[in-house]
Amino acid sequence: MPARVITITSGKGGVGKTTATANLGIALALLGQRVVAVDADIGLRNLDVVMGLENRVVYDIVNVVEGVCRLRQALVKDKHLSELYLLPAAQTRDKSAVSPEDMVKVCEQMRNDYDFVLIDSPAGIEQGFRNAIAPADEVLIITTPEVAAVRDADRIIGLIEAEGKGPARLIINRIKPDMVKRGDMLDTGDVMEILAIDLIGIVPEDEAIIISTNKGVPVALDNKGQAGLAFHNIAHRLLGEDVPFMTIKDTSGFLRRFARFVRS
Amino acid sequence: MRFWDKLRGRQIPSSREIAKERLQLVLVHDRANISPGLLQTLKDELITVISRHIEIDREGVEITFTQGKRYNRLVADIPVLGTRRQKS
Numbered sequence A: 001m002p003a004r005v006i007t008i009t010s011g012k013g014g015v016g017k018t019t020a021t022a023n024l025g026i027a028l029a030l031l032g033q034r035v036v037a038v039d040a041d042i043g044l045r046n047l048d049v050v051m052g053l054e055n056r057v058v059y060d061i062v063n064v065v066e067g068v069c070r071l072r073q074a075l076v077k078d079k080h081l082s083e084l085y086l087l088p089a090a091q092t093r094d095k096s097a098v099s100p101e102d103m104v105k106v107c108e109q110m111r112n113d114y115d116f117v118l119i120d121s122p123a124g125i126e127q128g129f130r131n132a133i134a135p136a137d138e139v140l141i142i143t144t145p146e147v148a149a150v151r152d153a154d155r156i157i158g159l160i161e162a163e164g165k166g167p168a169r170l171i172i173n174r175i176k177p178d179m180v181k182r183g184d185m186l187d188t189g190d191v192m193e194i195l196a197i198d199l200i201g202i203v204p205e206d207e208a209i210i211i212s213t214n215k216g217v218p219v220a221l222d223n224k225g226q227a228g229l230a231f232h233n234i235a236h237r238l239l240g241e242d243v244p245f246m247t248i249k250d251t252s253g254f255l256r257r258f259a260r261f262v263r264s
Numbered sequence B: 001m002r003f004w005d006k007l008r009g010r011q012i013p014s015s016r017e018i019a020k021e022r023l024q025l026v027l028v029h030d031r032a033n034i035s036p037g038l039l040q041t042l043k044d045e046l047i048t049v050i051s052r053h054i055e056i057d058r059e060g061v062e063i064t065f066t067q068g069k070r071y072n073r074l075v076a077d078i079p080v081l082g083t084r085r086q087k088s
Helices: A017-030 A061-065 A100-110 A127-133 A147-162 A177-182 A188-195 A207-215 A226-238 A254-261 B002-008 B015-032 B036-051
Strands: A004-009 A035-039 A084-087 A116-120 A138-143 A169-175 A198-204 B054-056 B062-066 B073-077 B080-083
Touching: A004 A017, A004 A127, A017 A035, A017 A084, A017 A116, A017 A138, A017 A169, A017 A226, A035 A100, A061 A100, A100 A116, A100 A127, A127 A147, A138 A147, A147 A188, A147 B015, A169 A188, A188 A198, A188 B015, A198 A226, A207 A226, B015 B062, B036 B054, B036 B062
Parallel strands: A004 A116, A004 A138, A035 A084, A035 A116, A138 A169, A169 A198
Antiparallel strands: B054 B080, B062 B073
């Protein structure tokens, strides 16, 4: 079966696309899937550093597109898992070095050898974003429960539908149950009501994420903590399994309303 | 809206409720591609046109963009003072 190409995007920067891409890559590989994580943020690469592979980057996606090397030479095997690879972005070029057609061609080369191609989209709505969604079969949108992030996510949802890549599915990242309880943070129900797309995951705020980036060891690897578990759940759902969402208590009767959004 | 009911009941809305209301409002504008600036322009031009035919309270004019069930609505609320006398 050919690979599923999934782009992870958000609009807003800093909401957790790279972290999610790295951790979903790990979680899927741990479930026996063959995965390539592609860093589409040309000029500002970060997927390599979040995965702890920064010292192993030799060639990048621009080299592949320009024919300087073969795709195999650019793929970096993960330190921990043999079925996970990274296709790094270039650091000294910019988004214009690659076109949407180039992205589609590179992904086509990977279709037969892998099960999942996860594309870490840059922030924004310009060429980098268009490059990242061009090859996508599916799109995951990441937002945090904050006004600016949700607003940008809404715009992105519209753009994705206009490109014919919808419907996208949503990951709500960095939920803080205490703040939700105090009435100081939008809860999952609020965000779902506003954005009105299917939910595929809720990831709570977790200090372990910062520690994991410090060390270059994504949280999904050591299976401790809430965020890691959330990413594993998302991976299961990507594989079609019906995993109940983590109980995050909040004031809006989320668990009740939520039943509508669970995929069967 | 719950938010305004709360204000009338003198309960202070939580920041979450404020965020939700603000988001819903700003997205109505974003999705319809009507900027608040455009609304002001529409208001000024509407006032000019209507004033040619009917005397209105310019200060009291309100133009809002609201979410409806099937359509979003541009609603003009124009206080009327009286019709202009025809100059004979």
